[in-house]
Amino acid sequence: MRNRLPIIRGLAAACCVGGMLYGGPALMAQSGDGTFSNPARFVPKDGERLYQSSCQACHMPAGEGAAGAAAYPALAKNRKLRTARYITSVVTNGQRAMPPFGPMLDDEQVAAVVNYVRSHFGNDYTDAVTAAEVKAVRR
Amino acid sequence: MTSNASPGAPLRRRDLLKLIGGVAGTTAMYQAMTALGLHAESRYRGPIALDGNPKGASVVVLGAGLAGLVAALELRKAGYTVRVLEYQDRAGGRCWTVRGGDRYTELGGFDQTCEFDRDLYLNPGPWRIPSHHFAVMDYCRRLGVGLEPFMQVNHNAYLHAKNAFGGVPQRYRHLRADFAGGVAELLAKATSQQQLDETLSAGDKELLLAALRNFGALDENYRYKAGRAASDRRGYAKDPGGGLTAEPVDSEPIPFRSILDSRVWQRLADGDSYYHHNAIFQPIGGMDMIARAFTREVGDVIRYGARVTDIKQSAAGVTVAYTDRASGVTSTASADWCVCTIPLSVLSQIAIDVATPMAKAINAVPYSPAFKVGLQFGRRFWEQDEHIYGGISYTDLPINQISYPSCGYGSAGKGVLLAGYTFGVHAYEFASLSPKERITKAVEYGAQIHPQYGAEFENGFSVAWHRVPWLLGCSGAWTDAMRAEHYEHLCAIDGRILLAGEHASYIPAWQEGAILSSLDAVERLHRRVIST
Ligand SMILES: Cc1cc2nc3c(=O)[nH]c(=O)nc-3n(C[C@H](O)[C@H](O)[C@H](O)COP(=O)(O)OP(=O)(O)OC[C@H]3O[C@@H](n4cnc5c(N)ncnc54)[C@H](O)[C@@H]3O)c2cc1C
Numbered sequence: 001m002r003n004r005l006p007i008i009r010g011l012a013a014a015c016c017v018g019g020m021l022y023g024g025p026a027l028m029a030q031s032g033d034g035t036f037s038n039p040a041r042f043v044p045k046d047g048e049r050l051y052q053s054s055c056q057a058c059h060m061p062a063g064e065g066a067a068g069a070a071a072y073p074a075l076a077k078n079r080k081l082r083t084a085r086y087i088t089s090v091v092t093n094g095q096r097a098m099p100p101f102g103p104m105l106d107d108e109q110v111a112a113v114v115n116y117v118r119s120h121f122g123n124d125y126t127d128a129v130t131a132a133e134v135k136a137v138r139r
Numbered sequence: 140m141t142s143n144a145s146p147g148a149p150l151r152r153r154d155l156l157k158l159i160g161g162v163a164g165t166t167a168m169y170q171a172m173t174a175l176g177l178h179a180e181s182r183y184r185g186p187i188a189l190d191g192n193p194k195g196a197s198v199v200v201l202g203a204g205l206a207g208l209v210a211a212l213e214l215r216k217a218g219y220t221v222r223v224l225e226y227q228d229r230a231g232g233r234c235w236t237v238r239g240g241d242r243y244t245e246l247g248g249f250d251q252t253c254e255f256d257r258d259l260y261l262n263p264g265p266w267r268i269p270s271h272h273f274a275v276m277d278y279c280r281r282l283g284v285g286l287e288p289f290m291q292v293n294h295n296a297y298l299h300a301k302n303a304f305g306g307v308p309q310r311y312r313h314l315r316a317d318f319a320g321g322v323a324e325l326l327a328k329a330t331s332q333q334q335l336d337e338t339l340s341a342g343d344k345e346l347l348l349a350a351l352r353n354f355g356a357l358d359e360n361y362r363y364k365a366g367r368a369a370s371d372r373r374g375y376a377k378d379p380g381g382g383l384t385a386e387p388v389d390s391e392p393i394p395f396r397s398i399l400d401s402r403v404w405q406r407l408a409d410g411d412s413y414y415h416h417n418a419i420f421q422p423i424g425g426m427d428m429i430a431r432a433f434t435r436e437v438g439d440v441i442r443y444g445a446r447v448t449d450i451k452q453s454a455a456g457v458t459v460a461y462t463d464r465a466s467g468v469t470s471t472a473s474a475d476w477c478v479c480t481i482p483l484s485v486l487s488q489i490a491i492d493v494a495t496p497m498a499k500a501i502n503a504v505p506y507s508p509a510f511k512v513g514l515q516f517g518r519r520f521w522e523q524d525e526h527i528y529g530g531i532s533y534t535d536l537p538i539n540q541i542s543y544p545s546c547g548y549g550s551a552g553k554g555v556l557l558a559g560y561t562f563g564v565h566a567y568e569f570a571s572l573s574p575k576e577r578i579t580k581a582v583e584y585g586a587q588i589h590p591q592y593g594a595e596f597e598n599g600f601s602v603a604w605h606r607v608p609w610l611l612g613c614s615g616a617w618t619d620a621m622r623a624e625h626y627e628h629l630c631a632i633d634g635r636i637l638l639a640g641e642h643a644s645y646i647p648a649w650q651e652g653a654i655l656s657s658l659d660a661v662e663r664l665h666r667r668v669i670s671t
Contacts, residue, residue: 068608
């Protein structure tokens, strides 16, 4: 019973901790596209929906990025995405202020969102990343 | 549940505590632990005394959140020449309150203007102050910030889960009493049936049974069932009254199995967290009353609208480059020392002249997500219709919780609810929406708990912390492994630079952490200055 409960560790931030959230998988009402249905993991499988419910929070709807006291780099027309391994690793393991998404996405989902970003927003890289490649960069 | 004792092995006292904790929740466990004298002490030792003459030494403080403000106040008092560079046009940082008329543009250019009525507000960040946060409490006292009780636990608020109890919100007092009653009854049964004989002496057993009766409101046969004892905890079907038809009618407990099944017990102990214990407070009029009080003291040394872009040091001193946000003009500020309180999420993108261990530490810590939304309603229906005065209802809907205002009770006018405060995946999902869509969602979810939302909703305001231009997140998401590798390097003095802030504390996401970190930094800096 314990194992079925999604647990948000809250990253030790005491006031930001939801603690355990109730509702085992059986209890989770799925909304149409899987968003807003699981507090601990992203549910959508396709790259576009994943982008729109996770990356978009920071990298913005058209991948244009944003700048304030610090910046979210643009993913649109980003030459650094040429190396599939780089973006795969950043998404899975995080990098500085970019949080690791590995714990909230399975290998297929990481591959889907990476492939989506690398083939949209003015990026045109055709070498698709596979789930096995994602697994290999997981730390 | 989780007992390490293998079947048949005698339970030791510690195992028994664990068992009680696992079954009865943290209250029982905490009571037992307090009895064992395991009590943590605050690190705050009262106002710091920076004795000794700094001989005109100067300090540039980066960031005017609470960490920066405390550093400025204490260093100036000790005789330093202090300057503060702050990105925003106000001081306080996360210590922030949004009121009617306030305009806020988040990253991406999404704009909101708050439409709340006069005197209504939302604390998008910090909103409560535990009484054991001695440093925050003490600065409030010293700076004359009025406090009022923050209603953390309200027994008449709800626990709600979509698929439990037919989606009908349940009063906290019912679930709390009935769960404790059920646990106590079970444990009493195990005790009476000699199942704990290897652990407990006859005397222990007698005491435990008496304690369980008291703890769970059991009857003389150690049963938890409808009756005066249970009603006295959970409330009555019909409350005692006066005059004719005054006789109370007992209420019927919720079956223990339904509560187990519902999983809402996961939220039962929220108020038992050390950080949520009574007494707990909020500043009267909004959290930023603290920031305003500090600003009265040190506002004259703060340079607002200054975006720090580069931090250099040499044997002679520190030079900080900053851009005036209005004019785009870049200038520099020089000082003997630098206390940098810029959050690591931002600092990791600023060129800073520190040795590798500190640089690595700055780059190591991602920031957790958090989302808050406040909604204004035409009347305080939660009070008028549902008799909920302050406190928090919890739900497994993406809004996670609804908090009722801990002020203005019974007032006739409008009211603002914290209509969602959520973390993890849902916080990213809310952040991904436009401000308008977030409000629509929050109304839609909240209406499942309070149907009055439909008729009474007026307007709303949301803050998705990853979209906050000067922070890019909620708070430092340290893990134990990160701390082991980086924490000491982060807090060390590197030449003439040292860091302070929430991120340089063991109390992440609490103002106390920011202040204690700043006091510790200032003390170490002063000792260095005095000794050279
Ligand atoms: C959602 C949420 C809920 C919380 N709840 C609570 C609570 O209930 N109780 C509690 O006690 N605490 C709570 N906290 C935590 C509390 O807000 C923080 O721990 C504390 O306010 C941090 O203070 P600080 O000085 O370290 O950082 P900040 O307040 O973030 O100050 C940093 C300052 O640096 C400035 N800055 C950033 N970049 C630059 C730059 N390049 N140049 C110049 N200036 C810059 C910023 O504008 C800001 O003013 C909460 C926080 C959040 C986000």
